Amino acid sequence: MARVVSLKNSPAAREARGREELVEVAVELFARNGFAGTSIRDIADAVGRSVSNVYHYFENKEALWLAILERSVKALPGRLRGAIDGVSEPRTRIAALVREHLDVSEQYRRESRIFFIDEERLSASGNKANKRIQREILTIYVAELEGLRAVGLLADGDIRITAFNMLGVINWYLRWSKPSAGQAKREQTVDQVLAFILRGTGSEK
Amino acid sequence: MARVVSLKNSPAAREARGREELVEVAVELFARNGFAGTSIRDIADAVGRSVSNVYHYFENKEALWLAILERSVKALPGRLRGAIDGVSEPRTRIAALVREHLDVSEQYRRESRIFFIDEERLSASGNKANKRIQREILTIYVAELEGLRAVGLLADGDIRITAFNMLGVINWYLRWSKPSAGQAKREQTVDQVLAFILRGTGSEK
DNA sequence: CCAATTATAGAACGATCGTTCTAGACAGCT
DNA sequence: AGCTGTCTAGAACGATCGTTCTATAATTGG
Structure with a gap:
């Protein structure tokens, strides 16, 4: 197997990717079920990661919301x-x-x-x-x-x-x-x- | 004190009044906080009655919602x-x-x-x-x-x-x-x- | 006035909520 | 290889959710 060295694998890039994926599915769920109707667990399940992983990237539910607004x-x-x-x-x-x-x-x-x-x-x-x-x-x-x-x-x-x-x-x-x-x-x-x-x-x- | 006999105090009228008051505050809260963002307790508190009283008049949360749609x-x-x-x-x-x-x-x-x-x-x-x-x-x-x-x-x-x-x-x-x-x-x-x-x-x- | 029905309250249930904690797996750097 | 910090999972917390249960007060019809 070839050893593939990603050009973008710095800590910052990994962080950005981790955040981006979460924002992506959060948009989908918020749009479908609203803010109150979407739980952190829904989002975590949708990306196939854990609840605490979401909290690693975002301080709380509203910060995730604001990230969507941001972009x-x-x-x-x-x-x-x-x-x-x-x-x-x-x-x-x-x-x-x-x-x-x-x-x-x-x-x-x-x-x-x-x-x-x-x-x-x-x-x-x-x-x-x-x-x-x-x-x-x-x-x-x-x-x-x-x-x-x-x-x-x-x-x-x-x-x-x-x-x-x-x-x-x-x-x-x-x-x-x-x-x-x-x-x-x-x-x-x-x-x-x-x-x-x-x-x-x-x-x- | 004068004894006041209401013209409309039949069981049906009381039932209607009990429902109406609940619908009235539910409209207000649903409009402000959305369906998922409004709890039965919020509604009960707003009318100054108990949670189980709400369930006496409406089978569940959605029935209350449908009553609003109805009227x-x-x-x-x-x-x-x-x-x-x-x-x-x-x-x-x-x-x-x-x-x-x-x-x-x-x-x-x-x-x-x-x-x-x-x-x-x-x-x-x-x-x-x-x-x-x-x-x-x-x-x-x-x-x-x-x-x-x-x-x-x-x-x-x-x-x-x-x-x-x-x-x-x-x-x-x-x-x-x-x-x-x-x-x-x-x-x-x-x-x-x-x-x-x-x-x-x-x-x- | 008494039995029957209706209205109400309060406690409790299991589920789920947002959030935190603890601890192990993984990466990058020297 | 070993240290350091990032990433991840899982369990657990207290709060709150919709709903149900039980029992008491109020009202009505006979």
């Missing part, structure tokens, strides 16, 4: 800003923003579910981090809508409410879209969601 | 149909449908939250009842959108997706609208949500 939701504002960076036409910016948001939601489908479901159920620290991110996202949307209004392309009304409505459509997308859909079908669906946000149900008048 | 969500399809009954103009029908839906959601705010949060977490029977109602609601929306399309007032695309988008806006309304808002403010908000559904973000063009 997914926290990146959302940055990705949204990146998607509109450099685009100047307001309508194009809105479209790029929505498309990127739908894309990220799709990518972190389970994570997104978790944070919508157990939004207000965590300790002060977790809750605060979650709330802060949501406020950040809202700010991005409000700014874009103000840009749209500046060029007379936004209907009258409270901009925040319009932002909430957009977010409603986008976040609800996670509930009904099929993860199994093919690429072509998915693009078509995203197009229609975007069309709804821009023009609602109406064709012309 | 709120189950009535939704009927109320939606009632709101559009007799209205002929398709646009007016859609508006009436959305307004009624927002109204009912507001009225059963906590109940709605519960069933969005713990949607897929219950036993077969509870889950099935919940799913059936949601399918019924979707059917109502699809039918209305078909009516709109028949007169050329609906943009192209899959009608079901448009229905989902509408439901996203409506259901998300629960997340951000303030229950404390006054009547005038609320009507104004509802107007804007409806306007978004009909025309999206765009003014004209």
Whole structure:
């Protein structure tokens, strides 16, 4: 047998792998059964390790939760800003923003579910981090809508409410879209969601 | 002291009152902490009665849950149909449908939250009842959108997706609208949500 | 007013929860 | 090879879970 020396087998790398595997199955279980409905034993069994092993990597259940938040939701504002960076036409910016948001939601489908479901159920620290991110996202949307209004392309009304409505459509997308859909079908669906946000149900008048 | 003889003090009435009070606080706790996050003891303590008293009125925790479903969500399809009954103009029908839906959601705010949060977490029977109602609601929306399309007032695309988008806006309304808002403010908000559904973000063009 | 039913409380059950403790297996380094 | 720190398992802890049991108080119907 050949002696295989892994390039990445430093203590730090092993630690990272041990954590990653736990986070991976925790996401799955939290998304399916919620925070209170998922036990440390469930998670340990799912990775085929012991309960105390989980505690070796994470201080407690909530730290595991926060690790999930860390690797997914926290990146959302940055990705949204990146998607509109450099685009100047307001309508194009809105479209790029929505498309990127739908894309990220799709990518972190389970994570997104978790944070919508157990939004207000965590300790002060977790809750605060979650709330802060949501406020950040809202700010991005409000700014874009103000840009749209500046060029007379936004209907009258409270901009925040319009932002909430957009977010409603986008976040609800996670509930009904099929993860199994093919690429072509998915693009078509995203197009229609975007069309709804821009023009609602109406064709012309 | 005057001897007060209640008009409604039959065993059946007492039973109903005993149940009602439990359902009332269960709604509050389930909405705040979720199904798994709420214990029978929490509920018993909140009504100031004993744990076994809860079991006197409800077979188990899930039966209590189903009682909540019974008194709120189950009535939704009927109320939606009632709101559009007799209205002929398709646009007016859609508006009436959305307004009624927002109204009912507001009225059963906590109940709605519960069933969005713990949607897929219950036993077969509870889950099935919940799913059936949601399918019924979707059917109502699809039918209305078909009516709109028949007169050329609906943009192209899959009608079901448009229905989902509408439901996203409506259901998300629960997340951000303030229950404390006054009547005038609320009507104004509802107007804007409806306007978004009909025309999206765009003014004209 | 008394028997029968209903409402309630309190203790207890086994299961499971999050968490901790103890101790052995394994790795990396000298 | 032997030491040092990381990784892992298993048992155990007290708390709490949903649920049941037993018994007492309250209420109703005759």
